[in-house]
Amino acid sequence: MARSRGTIVSVKVPINWESMTNRSRQRLRQIVGRDSRAIRAFLGIIEQHENELLTGRKKNRIHDGKLDKLTLTALRTKTGFGQRPSVLHDMKARFPRMSQNELQECRQTAVALYESFLSLREKKGWQASRPRTIKSTWRIPRWVFTQRFKIEYNESSFSKWWLNLRDSLDSVPEGRKTHDRLLLPLKISPFHINQFRRGDVKACQIFIDRSRKWWANFAVRVVIDEAPDTSLPPAVLGIDLGIEKAVCTTLITPEKVRETKFFKQKEKVELIRKYDRLVADLQRKISIDDNSSPDGVFQKLRQIRHKRENIAREYDRVLVKYLLDYIEELSNKYTLYVSIGRLKNIRNVARKGNYQGSQFRGMIHSWAFARITESLKHGLAQKGWSVDGKDSKFQVVSEAWTSIMCWKCGTKGVRPKQNYFKCPSCGHKTNADRNGAINIAGRLITLTKSLHSVRGLGKWEDSVKTGKHSRLKARKKKPSQGKSLLSSKDQTSGLGESAAVHFVQMDLLGFGDDSKMSDNDPAVASTMETLSVVGSDVPTLKQEKETRSSGGISSR
């Protein structure tokens, strides 16, 4: 059957800055700085001529041709086109150390940046900040397109992988046809190679994150063979059951991570906390007046525990109902599997429980967890689901490591803040619960043989790292990497890339890697405080609408 147009995924590879010579470092800095100035110049021109450049039915696009007429002289033209010996803003004169192609790439980057601002303005009105207001100290990376860079492999050199870039700083002023090349050593891991193999590497950009680390970001267009049969495509819903925080679910298909939802139960958490405080107070009282045999206090304690338990049950029922509705809705579109994480040490906690303090809470948690899992299982069984056995559609999987392992590459990540997950190896940044939910879904895929044969495990491995053992190994191999990234700068920023990177990725290539939109949903803002718009992965607007229209607890 026909091949679908495919999704673009972004693959971030660390540049081995330490091993670069001073000269190549300097060249790279010069190129990135020059590109950034050129992009800013284009942005200024677009802003100045916005009215004449706007095009499209909704006036939300920039007319490339008209912009060229303002900025680029044309002396060698195709027959039938007039020459353009002078233009209003002559960018070639302004940037004499830049080739025509590079200027065009800067123009395209600026246009994409501006168009994403336009769509933001459509949504948010005039408070959307203009791309020109991006801090002058931030560099805006240019998108380099396929013909002008190469990823090279050299077995014998100290770094096996290199990014071969055009360096026209000297060749253009000297009038040379052949440009110099700048070779950048890359820290490529098997994960990165697998990502590249998924499709065609289309474009690349180089940027520095907030912790001054250099990265090469590649845009890969994923090629997917459409399934020939008419049955519903398979999908896995991973559920990360946080008892005292939001419940997070993520939907995964063989192609990609589709949507993430947060089911928040704020009232429940507050009420439960209140009762826990009361219990703690009473317990203190008991231990203080040990001799006065406070029968009344014990009775009150029992009552409060009873109340607390009832409230928890009531809220859990509501939660299960929402989850069941959501699952039913998804079942119309997919052959759905549901994977839920099993709480760590659930038995130990219950055994040790002595009705006091944190251990008591731990026990309550495991009760609540078991209760929710059981009701969900029961509800699905009533809908005719298979809920027991190895290949069943509902499975409880081990939660071990799911919260700290990067779902993309299997490396141990860092969590500078409770809700914020960041991977030192592939640069992935996301909400920590979302990362956990995806890992939980991935575990079900690994465990379920019938899913492997649906389209071959390979496809799933593309959308989520499924090899359990390889993940654990990868984690053990790099125990120290996490620490180096935990600089004080990082903890406060959480931003990583510049706004520009975000904007450019968003529109230039329609970066559809996963539906990160729900991560940006204002409804989950409080659980996502460390993830600004910039920090999360790149969303697509379409998916946002999809997610919103289907709704979640959070939005009601």
Ligand SMILES: [Zn+2]
């Ligand atoms: Zn990673």
